[in-house]
Amino acid sequence: MLDPEESLLNGPEEIQTEFSDPDFTENGRDYWEHYRFEVEKGQVLLRIDKYLTERIKGTSRNRIQNAAEAECIRVNGKAVKSNYRVHPGDIISVVMDRPRYENEIVAQDIPLNIVYEDDELLVVNKPAGMCVHPGHGNYDGTLVNALAWHFKDNPNYDVTDPRMGLVHRIDKDTSGLLVVAKTPRAKTSLGKQFFDKTTKRQYIAVVWGEMKQSDGTITGNIGRSLRDRLLMCVFPDGENGKHAVTHYHTEENLSHVAVVRCILETGRTHQIRVHMKHIGHPLFNDERYGGDKVLRGNTSASYQQFIQNCFKTCPRQALHAKTLGFVHPVTHEQMDFDSELPQDMAALIEKWETFSADIANKH
Numbered sequence: 001m002l003d004p005e006e007s008l009l010n011g012p013e014e015i016q017t018e019f020s021d022p023d024f025t026e027n028g029r030d031y032w033e034h035y036r037f038e039v040e041k042g043q044v045l046l047r048i049d050k051y052l053t054e055r056i057k058g059t060s061r062n063r064i065q066n067a068a069e070a071e072c073i074r075v076n077g078k079a080v081k082s083n084y085r086v087h088p089g090d091i092i093s094v095v096m097d098r099p100r101y102e103n104e105i106v107a108q109d110i111p112l113n114i115v116y117e118d119d120e121l122l123v124v125n126k127p128a129g130m131c132v133h134p135g136h137g138n139y140d141g142t143l144v145n146a147l148a149w150h151f152k153d154n155p156n157y158d159v160t161d162p163r164m165g166l167v168h169r170i171d172k173d174t175s176g177l178l179v180v181a182k183t184p185r186a187k188t189s190l191g192k193q194f195f196d197k198t199t200k201r202q203y204i205a206v207v208w209g210e211m212k213q214s215d216g217t218i219t220g221n222i223g224r225s226l227r228d229r230l231l232m233c234v235f236p237d238g239e240n241g242k243h244a245v246t247h248y249h250t251e252e253n254l255s256h257v258a259v260v261r262c263i264l265e266t267g268r269t270h271q272i273r274v275h276m277k278h279i280g281h282p283l284f285n286d287e288r289y290g291g292d293k294v295l296r297g298n299t300s301a302s303y304q305q306f307i308q309n310c311f312k313t314c315p316r317q318a319l320h321a322k323t324l325g326f327v328h329p330v331t332h333e334q335m336d337f338d339s340e341l342p343q344d345m346a347a348l349i350e351k352w353e354t355f356s357a358d359i360a361n362k363h
Helices: 048-055 061-069 143-150 184-195 271-278 301-313 343-362
Strands: 024-026 029-038 073-075 091-096 114-117 121-126 175-181 200-208 215-219 221-224 232-235 245-253 257-264 319-327 334-338
Touching: 048 061, 048 073, 048 091, 061 073, 114 334, 121 143, 175 184, 184 319, 200 271, 200 343, 215 271, 221 271, 232 271, 245 271, 257 271, 301 343
Parallel strands: 175 319
Antiparallel strands: 024 029, 029 091, 073 091, 114 121, 121 175, 200 257, 200 319, 215 245, 221 232, 245 257, 319 334
16 A cells, blocks of 8 residues: 555645545555545546646646555546546545544644643544644644644643543534544543443434424434445445444424434544434535525525525534433543533524524414
């Protein structure tokens, strides 16, 4: 397998993806997507090595040919040689056997909302819009950069290792609670708890459509879509993806949307977002999974404007990691934390409550 330092990976990505989620698994080994292209309509048949040379800045045709020889060039999920001729609609991925880091982690003095901290761990309330760790297009300004600054005088925390204290993560545009290990023994203990599914995690989400049942369980394997590698999807037959279970409780039905509490039994990439879409209730304003469109309600101009105002009020998927519970790695005490809804989600719910009350009064 190519070394990223000597490979073609020297230019900006055409489509950026998060490096932390393996896109392919072969023989127990994970591969990370570094570049992704969709071949344009009308593209004439062209060798893939020439096609990529024209689209990846700072590389050479020889490097691309070496990457293809190492099976790092995939078309629609399958490795191809450098003489493969691209076709319109092909999804081309450049994958490696390790994440890509642009440079070593830079400590940045970024304010952190620290909920709890002791010698072993730290619990932080992450704001929406902050990536947990560096990835394509987000090499700084992340939680890891902020932690590197916070721990710069801590001899037990290797600030050059972007994964040192991370035992779980939440999406960039999801807000809420995260626990960070400060010592190797804390990371081992917490990591095992997440692996064994003994942690307690509850999320609050606003979803499209009123829920017919107050309580329910969604079960379905989650894996990368075979049609779009940027998306996760549910594979009902269980032959692809990884086992995933989400329990939900309806907090409020609010005329075309609902506020739900989601309890994770497993922790798959985009699990709540994918599971809720699977049952016909995409998260409100979730661009990646289709929730940024008007999916319920009428076509009146006033209603359409109301929805646009709601999108502006909460300009991201309406999802917040509200509670987090685990056993302390040293004291063995149960640690439970709760957080308030962030201002954007609270304001969004208030708008829908007012709208629903107005509808009820008219009837």
